[in-house]
Amino acid sequence: MIKIELETGGSVWQVLTKPGDRVEVGDTLFILEVMKMEVPYEAPLAGEVVAVHIAEGDAVEEGQLAVEVSD
């Protein structure tokens, strides 16, 4: 199980995955907007998305848990 935490604060622009989805390494899970820059977060491993803790439009903070993927 990998927990993907946010590197920076910002706002959630797009969430491209939901619990139950099968993902491959490098698939974009969600995109954060930080300082007018879209920052994609990619799956670090192949597996199943178990939980998504963010929603589009959320104002988020550094270190916040975003997505959990199980291998």
Next chain:
Amino acid sequence: MAELEYDTQMNWKIETDEIARRRKLALKQGGADAIAKHHSKGRLTIRERIEKLLDPGSFEEVGPSAGAAHHAESGELIGFDPANFVLGFGKIEGRRIVIGGEDFTMKGGSPSLAGLRKSVYAEELAVQYKVPLVRLHEGSGGSVGGPSGKSPSLPGPVNAPARFRSVAEAMATVPVATAALGAVAGLPAGRLVASHFSVMSKATAQILTAGPAVVARAMGEKKTKEELGGWKVHTKNGTVDNGAEDEAECLSEIRRFLSFMPDNIEQLAPVIGCDDPVERADEALLDIVPRDRRRAFDMRRIIQSVFDQTSFFEMGAGYGRSQITGLARLNGQPVGVWANNCKFLAGSMTADGAHKARRFMELCETFSLPIISLVDEPGFMIGSQAEREATIRHGTSAVLTAAMTTVPWASVMIRRSFGVAQAAHYGPEGFVLAWPSAESGPLPVEGGVAVAFQREIAAAPDPEARRRELEEELAARQSPFPRAEALGVHDLIDPRQTRLELCRWVDRVQSLLPALLGPTRFTVRP
């Protein structure tokens, strides 16, 4: 019989025996129990650390006889406490260094009288012999009882040499690399950060200006050593450059760092053979920067592609994360690498990012390393937090440091190059290349439009739509070709040719490097 007596009187066997005995006793360090306790916490002793770091059999100890001897009333030697700082010369990859570290198994590394003398001597030796200095720290500073644990002796005279002069001198003369391998507090913590590269073991180290007991007494704050000064604190605030999993990884990071360094400021960094072709063109660079200006890209991927394969050694990845700094090689030549990371706060110049960049430039200047800058700088970080952190002061410090460097610079405009902050990414008389994705100006289109067209936007029927329209209009005007036509850059290049162009440049600047050797106008300060 008479002849035997004569021999005993004339030779020095009694003394040489005692020397051997003292040596043997010194190697016992704090004793079997103290060493076992140390091992049980997953930590190596200072002698084991030194042995692990150095080429086999290369350690030549300095001052092994320093310490305190204990005698029976008869005068017979019954014990010997060695100085609790082990010091000496040794070799890494055949190159000589000075190495030292506190012995935690004796008085928890808090300096004994002889230990203090040896520890102070480390920097002086490195400067005298002009070889790199490695310190492996685990210990605390002085105690109120004084160095020998007894009542304080006479204070030092006013005309004693400045205690930290040699520490500063070492930083200006030879590469200094340090590791925190256990709890490091007080003076040793100060010496840990007085280095060009520092690394801490996540498994075993804490770094503390003062430990939990002192903090509780003075501040009323109850924290563990780990909470006060564990890796989660200090790899993110820049106290140490790198965090490593354990002691072994700390030592290999130090070996790696030193592989890029000359022995001292009078020498050039060692160029090694390179089997990565200079013509290697990576197709991935053609589309690594998205045409959509708002999409981030992976700068570390570009670094890995452009420099000699697997040569990039990142320093300070955990703090000032909008900036990436490290060492790498181009066709075997060691270079400093500085790049923006647009995935972190858009790659903007934050206060801590600027501090990291300044130290990086100082390192390159001190040891005459050419600097390669991969630019994607949107400007100083803005907003109330950035103002509170004095971003403009730290950022300007980086800008002026760049302006004062004398080492050769090659800057590649990867994407954005804006504001005052961008000036930090270009050295005097630097070589400048631009990718087709390069954009530059006083400030990025987005911020600029909001200010310059404020009234027009406000008056529009749909202000938001008009703002976007203006932004797109202006962005479209940012063609890379006029810059090249005006010789505003040395060349506009196909990104796939970046490695070749930089390797050629590195070859050209070889003739400039010897003149840079010797003391620099400024050096590295922690």
